[in-house]
Amino acid sequence: MLHHGKPWRSMCKGLVLGTLLTSFMLLLYSYAIPPLQVSMTEIPIPYSCSSYPAQAKVPVEANGTRGSPRQGCLPKMDIMFMKTHKTASSTILNILFRFGEKHRLKFAFPNGRNDFYYPSYFERSQVQHYQPGMCFNIICNHMRFHYDEVRKLLPADTIFLTVLRDPAYLFESSFHYFGRVVPLTWKLTGEDKLAEFLRDPWHYYDPNGFNAHYLQNLLFFDLGYDNNMNANSPLVEQYFQEIDQRFHLVMLLEYFDESLVLLKDLLCWELEDILYFKLNARKDSTVSRLTPELYEKATSWNLIDAKLYRYFNATFWHKVDIYGRERMAKDVAELQRENEKMKSICIDGGHPVDASAIQESSMQPWQPLGEKSILGYNLKKKINKKHRKLCRKMLTPEIQYLTDLGVNLWITKLWSRVRDFLKW
Numbered sequence: 001m002l003h004h005g006k007p008w009r010s011m012c013k014g015l016v017l018g019t020l021l022t023s024f025m026l027l028l029y030s031y032a033i034p035p036l037q038v039s040m041t042e043i044p045i046p047y048s049c050s051s052y053p054a055q056a057k058v059p060v061e062a063n064g065t066r067g068s069p070r071q072g073c074l075p076k077m078d079i080m081f082m083k084t085h086k087t088a089s090s091t092i093l094n095i096l097f098r099f100g101e102k103h104r105l106k107f108a109f110p111n112g113r114n115d116f117y118y119p120s121y122f123e124r125s126q127v128q129h130y131q132p133g134m135c136f137n138i139i140c141n142h143m144r145f146h147y148d149e150v151r152k153l154l155p156a157d158t159i160f161l162t163v164l165r166d167p168a169y170l171f172e173s174s175f176h177y178f179g180r181v182v183p184l185t186w187k188l189t190g191e192d193k194l195a196e197f198l199r200d201p202w203h204y205y206d207p208n209g210f211n212a213h214y215l216q217n218l219l220f221f222d223l224g225y226d227n228n229m230n231a232n233s234p235l236v237e238q239y240f241q242e243i244d245q246r247f248h249l250v251m252l253l254e255y256f257d258e259s260l261v262l263l264k265d266l267l268c269w270e271l272e273d274i275l276y277f278k279l280n281a282r283k284d285s286t287v288s289r290l291t292p293e294l295y296e297k298a299t300s301w302n303l304i305d306a307k308l309y310r311y312f313n314a315t316f317w318h319k320v321d322i323y324g325r326e327r328m329a330k331d332v333a334e335l336q337r338e339n340e341k342m343k344s345i346c347i348d349g350g351h352p353v354d355a356s357a358i359q360e361s362s363m364q365p366w367q368p369l370g371e372k373s374i375l376g377y378n379l380k381k382k383i384n385k386k387h388r389k390l391c392r393k394m395l396t397p398e399i400q401y402l403t404d405l406g407v408n409l410w411i412t413k414l415w416s417r418v419r420d421f422l423k424w
């Protein structure tokens with residue numbers, strides 16, 4: 001006779017233990033320990049934290065493109081990058097990490113994890129080793145934007161950057177990536193959960209649901225506003241203008257190379273500073289195709305973001321016009337040529353691969369819960385000495401790069417161990 005008792009008992013034990021541990025970790029991960037209380041006595045920050053004080057007094061207006069020639073300008077080192085979700089922001093982060101390392105800049109990093117206690121609002125006390133009056137050059141990890149706090153952290157000459165994406169596609173990406181941590185989606189049962197949700201969003205959505213912000217107007221939320229407000233309120237337009245005044249450059253995923261050319265011009269950087277490989281891409285089989293009908297539904301469901309995107313699409317092309325369309329086309333072509341060269345120098349097979357085919361664990365990207373859908377890369381075995389370091393840096397995923405930069409990531413790492421243990 002078979003003895004069913006033992007396996008059942010250990011399965012139950014495992015289940016209970018797993019549930020308890022997971023609840024504990026989720027709690028810990030979401031709230032963690034409160035940031036260290038530091039004295040908030042105001043000590044003025046220098047006008048510039050860049051090592052070129054001579055340029056410090058050249059004002060850079062948000063909103064406009066400088067008309068002055070590039071020749072003779074000095075690279076800008078004080079940068080605030082508002083890392084929005086699912087907008088190619090990890091690819092931009094990699095660019096900033098490399099630039100920061102190259103110039104030995106001081107990053108304002110989070111403490112214990114890779115974000116600033118998102119979705120809570122940013123507070124400068126969350127910055128690792130923060131003391132009032134300290135000089136930081138770059139802040140670029142995920143946060144919920146809080147302008148006043150960021151302003152009190154960074155020097156006055158800081159350049160503010162962010163990136164947006166067509167909200168229908170962003171919604172599709174976010175729905176896939178964060179679905180499992182949004183309980184509101186758990187009752188969706190069909191094959192195509194996205195289509196089912198969009199058929200009747202209000203049936204599933206509740207603004208007060210846990211992590212509900214991932215489901216509607218995520219860009220507006222990340223930028224610090226109420227993603228559930230009425231899209232037709234006159235306040236919405238006012239907020240767009242506020243963003244326009246605060247951010248010197250709002251990039252667009254759909255025009256990524258053009259965005260980087262504008263970035264390079266604004267920051268007075270070199271072409272090599274903006275070389276990149278696409279990071280955090282998903283395998284095709286996990287991308288829900290948006291039919292024209294679903295695209296429309298996703299757009300009107302994310303109406304504030306759709307309006308936001310439209311607004312900044314216009315400002316973006318205005319900047320391109322000032323830059324010069326022909327000059328832009330030439331510079332984009334040059335960037336693409338150089339990126340292709342780097343691809344052939346660095347990437348094994350020349351393209352991204354499934355997580356299971358990544359040989360080095362240090363090249364494994366962070367995956368969404370329950371699925372290994374994010375692609376990564378293998379470095380070529382033989383890379384000439386000149387490019388070896390650069391190739392590795394360009395392909396290193398965010399978490400590993402943060403570790404290399406000395407960031408304390410104990411919560412992220414503990415969470416990762418629990419996920420490995422539970423095979424999530």
Ligand SMILES: Nc1ncnc2c1ncn2[C@@H]1O[C@H](COP(=O)(O)OS(=O)(=O)O)[C@@H](OP(=O)(O)O)[C@H]1O
Nearest residue numbers: 085086087088089090091173256278279280281282
């Ligand atoms: N260079 C470039 N051009 C176009 N698209 C790009 C690029 N780099 C990344 N991506 C796409 O951006 C999505 C990942 O965004 P993020 O890195 O911001 O994600 S995250 O919030 O940090 O998890 C992810 O989109 P989805 O594949 O739709 O999920 C990536 O494919």
